Amino acid sequence: MDYDAIAEYIKRNNIRRILVQAPDGLKPLYLCIHRVLSGRAELYYSSSPTYGACDLALNEARRLRAEVILHIGHTEYPFLHIKPEIPVLYIPAYYRWTPSKKLMDDLADHLKSLNAQNIGLVASIQHTHSLEQLAEELEKRGFNPIIGSKPYRVADRGQIIGCDYTSAIAIEDFVDVFLVLAGGKFHAIGLALSMSEKKVLGLDPYTGKIWDAQGEARRILAKRYYIVTSLANKGFSSVGVVIGLKPGQYRPRIVHIIEEYAKKKSICVYKIVSEELTEDRLIAIDNALALDIYVVTSCPRLALDDLEGFYKPVLTPAEYVMLFTKDYTYRYPW
Ligand code: SF4
Structure with a gap:
């Protein structure tokens, strides 16, 4: 990790208060950061998970009035829809490796x-x-x-x-x-x-x-096609569109596309807002609304990985669009 770049940034910008954020696997680096930076600025360490550079701890930083978020382990996210009002210093962490x-x-x-x-x-x-x-x-x-x-x-x-x-x-x-x-x-x-x-x-x-x-991807695709084609045969009348609120996971344009397709077939749409979508949260929503299917517009991997075993169909936006266009070319991401 480039500690000099961090120290130089703090000095150049006269930073007094920092929120440090890292994925769980890199949180042990907090110890090193503390050794290098304590005394130079007031340091706060986020306990929240972060899964990518899409996932910035803006709310925490705002509440703490941090002057910068030190985001460890990722480079800047290319598709940010919410421009962070607090500066973010991205510091990747590299693994030293020599293949045998x-x-x-x-x-x-x-x-x-x-x-x-x-x-x-x-x-x-x-x-x-x-x-x-x-x-x-x-x-x-x-x-x-x-x-x-x-x-x-x-x-x-x-x-x-x-x-x-x-x-x-x-x-x-x-x-x-x-x-x-x-x-x-x-x-x-x-x-x-x-x-x-x-x-x-x-x-x-x-x-x-x-x-x-x-x-492995072929096995995943076989499951995905099974879900999509079963739905295409059976039909559905309601959809829950999950909208992600993490800065890089808020994609209003995709939400709009999903609504437009639903309108054409008089499918009922519920827009569900979620800071962090887990199986528990989806169960809570499904217990309340009992919708036929869910489409996740935040991270394209949630439907394929974390929620792939959910008891109702959870689709990516591209899979949902397949149901209307009948073009079964698999498109990932989205
Ligand atoms: S795959 Fe998901 S978690 Fe990773 S950067 Fe993309 S949106 Fe974020």
């Missing part, structure tokens, strides 16, 4: 078995700094690695986020296989869902596991 010879040899064998020569490399923000080294190692083994493009103004080269894969899409035509360097499955599955044909492999730097994200 054995891991690189296994990876080379795996790629050869797929007959892949041109390898598209992308990563979650914690691992973008390792892409150059990964590319060098692949080159040494006779492959042609291509690091993803720089997706938007402030992001890193090759960076993907759960709802933006433009850095990969920009190089799609030149690669045989994508390799996603990220912990867990979230990012690689997202990329596989947004690509119809390209093979996508995940490489988890924490476990050293190489895995087939395209295969």
